[in-house]
Amino acid sequence: MTFNHNDLGQANGNFFALPRKEKDDEGIEIISVPWDATTSYRPGTSKAPQAVLAASLQVDIFDSDVEKAWEMKISNTELDLCGLNSKCRHFAEKIIQHLENGGSTTDMEIADMLNFVNRSSETVNSTVYENAKKILSGNKTAAVLGGDHSTPFGLIKAVAEKYPKTGILHIDAHADLRGAFEGFTYSHASIMYNVMTEIEGIEKLVQVGVRDFCEAERDFAGADNRICMYADSCLKENRFAGKTWKEQCDEIISHLPEHVYISFDVDGLSPYLCPNTGTPVPGGLDFAEAMYLIKQTAFSGRIIAGFDLNEVSPGISGDWDANVGARILFKLCCYAWYSNKYHINKNQ
Ligand SMILES: [Mn+2]
Numbered sequence: 001m002t003f004n005h006n007d008l009g010q011a012n013g014n015f016f017a018l019p020r021k022e023k024d025d026e027g028i029e030i031i032s033v034p035w036d037a038t039t040s041y042r043p044g045t046s047k048a049p050q051a052v053l054a055a056s057l058q059v060d061i062f063d064s065d066v067e068k069a070w071e072m073k074i075s076n077t078e079l080d081l082c083g084l085n086s087k088c089r090h091f092a093e094k095i096i097q098h099l100e101n102g103g104s105t106t107d108m109e110i111a112d113m114l115n116f117v118n119r120s121s122e123t124v125n126s127t128v129y130e131n132a133k134k135i136l137s138g139n140k141t142a143a144v145l146g147g148d149h150s151t152p153f154g155l156i157k158a159v160a161e162k163y164p165k166t167g168i169l170h171i172d173a174h175a176d177l178r179g180a181f182e183g184f185t186y187s188h189a190s191i192m193y194n195v196m197t198e199i200e201g202i203e204k205l206v207q208v209g210v211r212d213f214c215e216a217e218r219d220f221a222g223a224d225n226r227i228c229m230y231a232d233s234c235l236k237e238n239r240f241a242g243k244t245w246k247e248q249c250d251e252i253i254s255h256l257p258e259h260v261y262i263s264f265d266v267d268g269l270s271p272y273l274c275p276n277t278g279t280p281v282p283g284g285l286d287f288a289e290a291m292y293l294i295k296q297t298a299f300s301g302r303i304i305a306g307f308d309l310n311e312v313s314p315g316i317s318g319d320w321d322a323n324v325g326a327r328i329l330f331k332l333c334c335y336a337w338y339s340n341k342y343h344i345n346k347n348q
Helices: 046-057 082-100 108-136 153-162 188-198 216-225 230-240 247-252 285-299 320-346
Strands: 027-031 075-078 141-146 165-170 203-208 225-230 259-265 303-310
Touching: 027 046, 027 108, 027 320, 046 141, 046 320, 082 108, 108 141, 108 153, 108 216, 141 153, 141 320, 153 165, 153 188, 153 259, 165 188, 165 285, 188 203, 203 230, 216 225, 225 230, 225 247, 225 285, 225 303, 230 247, 247 285, 285 320, 303 320
Parallel strands: 027 075, 027 141, 141 303, 165 203, 165 259, 203 225, 259 303
Antiparallel strands: none
């Protein structure tokens, strides 16, 4: 069947029903990571890759900012983690329950389970890292579709190795700066703590929309001058005082170096856009606000060197979360593609 970008998408196993061009050495490769082993509140994000893929057929592959977006080359690698994820999830539930009942992570049976979950998380990190490294050895941009927010660790490591002065634009309701949350070293709630303490080459971490964090996280952010936190309450109060969203975006972007990695936790958005996500919090960015921030980042001449979308959870009733997720993924792909293409053309 010939591809027509004006037609309704036909399921072909690829995001947005774009034609599959596996052998291309350009465009974007999405590593799907169906992993939610350490989700603390409610699981489900491991089902996101399949649900977002299905919902992506409904997205019109036209973009008013990015010309001929349908010419984007997107490929997809889905990691097979189903068995390992179920086993770890089962253990994680027992561990969390044990801790909630006043138990300790050093209690024998719990310590063994915790050890297994932590070792499995390391396996996921190294698998994502190896895949990302292979993708980044060519001209492609690599992305991760989670899964929970622990999933992009390996990708961020590979991007920071290739571009040693990478800045992270982190959209999230949470600061994710806790060390080993609930005993899980690679917890979804610890991703930025792990990134900032274990990965070399991160020049900046700019957090946007954060509204649920503890004192230790605030202190951790305050003690590291690479971290800028734009709490949701400050963004809103600035707005109430008359500062426009454009002015705020300009300021946020001004902290970012040339190479930008975007880590997009869907719960950074207002919960009506992600009602089934693992840890929803009132407040947050609207869809247009978040997309504008990413667009301005790409159009500032910076290069989107990699990105992830995580914590999308399809839920049992309906596909609204996946629909929103597919539209965020499309915009992330468009702007990443635009920023890389623009940069290549400029240097030719
Ligand atoms: Mn997060």
